[in-house]
Amino acid sequence: MPAPEPVIIPQPSRKSRSRIRKPVxxxxxxxxxxxxxxxxCPHCGSNVPDTLYCIYCGKxxxxxxxxxxxxxxx
Numbered sequence: 252m253p254a255p256e257p258v259i260i261p262q263p264s265r266k267s268r269s270r271i272r273k274p275v276x277x278x279x280x281x282x283x284x285x286x287x288x289x290x291x292c293p294h295c296g297s298n299v300p301d302t303l304y305c306i307y308c309g310k311x312x313x314x315x316x317x318x319x320x321x322x323x324x325x
Contacts, residue, residue, distance in 0.1 A: 288300055288301030289301065290312055292305040292307065292308060292310070292312060293312070294308050294310040295307055295308040295310075299312065303316070
């Protein structure tokens with residue numbers, strides 16, 4: 252007696268999968284304000300990500316947060 256044929260389960264098409272997904276943030280909402288962590292460098296005026304130093308001029312974005320290292324005598 253031959254083995255029975257395996258059952259084939261139909262997979263949803265790519266089109267139907269994309270309909271199932273919904274965006275996490277509704278970008279069409281005009282009242283939505285998202286903080287992307289973008290600052291303006293006080294030295295060169297460039298818009299930079301929220302980091303310690305400006306990626307364009309290399310100066311600290313907030314000089315008050317920078318701790319200077321003291322040199323030790325040997």
